Each structure stands twice: as structure tokens, then as C-alpha cells.
Amino acid sequence: MSEETKPRRRQARGERRIAQLLQAAANVFCAYGYTATSTNAIAREASVSPGTLYQYFPNKEAIAIELGERLLNEMREAHGQAFTPANLGLPLPELLDVVVDPMIAFNCEHPVFLALMHGSDVPGRIAEEHDALHANLLNRVQEVIAHYAPELSVEDRTRIADMTFAIFKGGLQLILAAPEGAERDAAITELKTVLLRYLSPLTGEPLTTLPNR
Known part of the structure; x- marks a missing residue:
């Protein structure tokens, strides 16, 4: 050898x-x-x-930092695949599918992400990177809102993006708590429906199609 x-x-x-x-x-x-x-x-x-x-x-901090950075990198990739110029051309129900599904899948596959990122005593380096990722995600959501409603002011886009993300985070908690299978699938559908009903007025079109069940 x-x-x-x-x-x-x-x-x-x-x-x-x-x-x-x-x-x-x-x-x-x-x-x-x-x-x-x-x-x-x-x-x-x-x-x-x-x-x-x-x-x-x-030490434990070094383990958390390595784990956190790997998770954050994977989450960045999920964001990049979801928020693409091509996806912006989709009808809103389909856009919700391609944006929400990979984010939910990531959190279901890595439940430690929320446990680690939202802990009160996590290493500062992880918290800083998570805050930067969160800010980037909000910017992407604002870009989507601007695409559908370009007449909105920056303040309105910011407020709607904040509310949209708050709805998603609240729904995500319920999804992660639901048993895998039919109950979790139903919770995912409900979250998409809530988001669609909230965001559909921005498109100026009547709500006629619900997300995939």
C-alpha cells in the first residue's frame, strides 16, 4: 500500500x-x-x-458551530433553489409549492435546526450567521411581493414580508409537531392555504386554485 x-x-x-x-x-x-x-x-x-x-x-461550542454551519449552508442551498427568477413566473399557488416544500422538507429532516438556532445560549457565531440568513430570506420574500405588487411602498413590502414569514414559522411549528403521514401532510396544506389566502390579493386575481394537497 x-x-x-x-x-x-x-x-x-x-x-x-x-x-x-x-x-x-x-x-x-x-x-x-x-x-x-x-x-x-x-x-x-x-x-x-x-x-x-x-x-x-x-468543546461543545466547537461541535455546535460545525453542526450549525453545515445546516446553514444546506439551508442557503434550499433558499437558492426556491427563489429563482424562473419560479417568479409561476402562478402564486405553484410558487408557494416550490418555495415552501423544500423549506419544510429541510426542517423535517433536520429538527435540530430550530433547536440549535433558536436556543438562548447558542454560540454567537451561529446566531450571527442565522440572523444574516434570516435577513436574506426576508429580502427574497420582499422581492416576490414586489414582483406581484410593484406599486407597493418599501414599508408595505417589509410589513407583508414580516407577516408572511411569521405565518410560515407558526405553521412550521405545527407541522413539525404533527405525526408523519396524513396529519403532517394536512398541516402542510393548511399552511399553504393560509399563505395563499393572505398573499393572493397582491396578484389582483380571484382566488380560484388552492395549493397541492
Whole structure:
């Protein structure tokens, strides 16, 4: 075996171990919150010794930062795929489908995102990046509103975007609390219906089509 192959294998093992530790941290953060979680609890969840954990992360904050940055990067990708110029040309019900569905899917797949990002004691670096992402998302929503109602003032667009996002966040909590399957699907449909009924007056067209059920 060449010397070049050995480092690659060690690197691959290290990446698998990091992924294992991050998944364990996500599980524990979801169960107990960031503040109540300890590195020992993460190590137990990952079925490794605390010494092994410290080979990769010096403390809980470092784990949270790595996990948070990975989640934020994935969320940015979801936003980028949803808010595209092509999607702006869709009718409002279809636009809601392509924007809301990936955001809900992301949060359902990563419940730790809300637990970590909205914790009171999360590392400042994560909070700052999350705030920047939140501001970017609001800007994207304002762009959608401006597309449908260009006559609105900046103040009106800002207010409507804030309300739209508040509706989404409230609905998302109910969706995440609903059991997977028919109940969660029904909750998703209700959220889209509420958003559609709120935003449809901006298009100047009568509400005749509801989002996909």
C-alpha cells in the first residue's frame, strides 16, 4: 500500500467519525437543548469515549458551530433553489409549492435546526450567521411581493414580508409537531392555504386554485 493511500484512508475515517459525532450532537441537542447538553452526553450518544470526541472537537461550542454551519449552508442551498427568477413566473399557488416544500422538507429532516438556532445560549457565531440568513430570506420574500405588487411602498413590502414569514414559522411549528403521514401532510396544506389566502390579493386575481394537497 502506498503512503499516499494511507493518509486518504485516515482522512476518510476521520470524516466518518466527525459525521458520527455531529449526528449524535444533533440527537442530544434535540432531546435536551444546547445548554443542557454536555460533551459526555454527545460521546455516549455516539458510542465513543470522551477522549475520542476531544480528538476532533475541543468543546461543545466547537461541535455546535460545525453542526450549525453545515445546516446553514444546506439551508442557503434550499433558499437558492426556491427563489429563482424562473419560479417568479409561476402562478402564486405553484410558487408557494416550490418555495415552501423544500423549506419544510429541510426542517423535517433536520429538527435540530430550530433547536440549535433558536436556543438562548447558542454560540454567537451561529446566531450571527442565522440572523444574516434570516435577513436574506426576508429580502427574497420582499422581492416576490414586489414582483406581484410593484406599486407597493418599501414599508408595505417589509410589513407583508414580516407577516408572511411569521405565518410560515407558526405553521412550521405545527407541522413539525404533527405525526408523519396524513396529519403532517394536512398541516402542510393548511399552511399553504393560509399563505395563499393572505398573499393572493397582491396578484389582483380571484382566488380560484388552492395549493397541492
